[in-house]
Amino acid sequence: MSFIKDLNYYKSILSPGKYSSKNFDVGSALLLYYKLSIIPILLSFLVGLLVAHAYPSATHAFVPLFTMFSIFAGASIAVIASTLIVLWAIVPIGIFINAFIYHMFGKYFLKTFKFKYGKTFAGATFGIFPLLFLYWLLFVPKLSIVVLPIIGVWEFVVLVIAVSSQQKISRLQSFGVLVASELIILMFIFTMFMIGFASLLPAALSSTHGVASGATIGSATSYP
Secondary structure, eight states: OOHHHHGGGGGGGTOHHHHTTSOOOHHHHHHHHHHHTHHHHHHHHHHHHHHHHHSHHHHTTTSTTHHHHHHHHOHHHHHHHHHHHIIIIIHHHHHHHHHHHHHIIIIIISOOOOSOHHHHHHHHHHHTHHHHHHGGGGGSTTHHHHHHHHHHHHHHHHHHHHHHHHHTOOHHHHHHHHHHHHHHHHHHHHHHHHHHHHHHHHHHHHHHHHHHHHHHHHHHOOOO
C-alpha cells in the first residue's frame, strides 16, 4: 500500500465499520500504525515546540515524559523525545498487551472470538487511531483537559466496532468481551493495590507508633 492510500485509513475513526473490516494481521496492522503516525508526530513537534516555548510551565502537566526530558535537555528536546517514545514505543507496546488480554478473554474464556490473535491486534490498532490522530492536541494546556475524555470514549467506540469487524462477531458481543476484559483488568489492578497497601500498612503503623512512643518518653524525661 502506498502512503497516500494508507492515509485513507484515518477515515476509520469516523467510519470504523467500513475501513476496519479489511484483512490485517499483526505485521500489516503495525506497519499501518507507524505509517499513519508520521503526520501526528510532525504536528506534535510543531504544536509542542510552540507551546513549550510560549508556556513552558504549563506543558509539564499534560505531556507524558515531558518533565523528565525537559530537566536534562530543555523544552525542544523534551517535546521531540517524549512524542517519539510515546507514539513509537509506549503506544505499540500497549496495543500488544491490550490485544493479548482481549484475545485471552474473547477466545479462551468467553469463547466468542473466531480468529487468531492477529485479528484482535488489528482491531486494537484501529481503536488507538483517534488518540494517534489527535495526539498533538495534548500539548495544548486546558484544551487537552476537554479533549482527553472525548478521545477515550471515541477510542472505545472505534475499538468495539473494529474488533467486531476483524473477529466477525456482533458489535454487542465485541462490547461484552471488551467491557468484561476492562473490568477484570481494573479489578486486578485494584487487588494488587490493596495487597501492596496492606503489606505496607503494618510497617507504617509500627513506625508511627515508634515515633509517638519516643516523643512521649522524651517529654517525660527531665534533665538537671
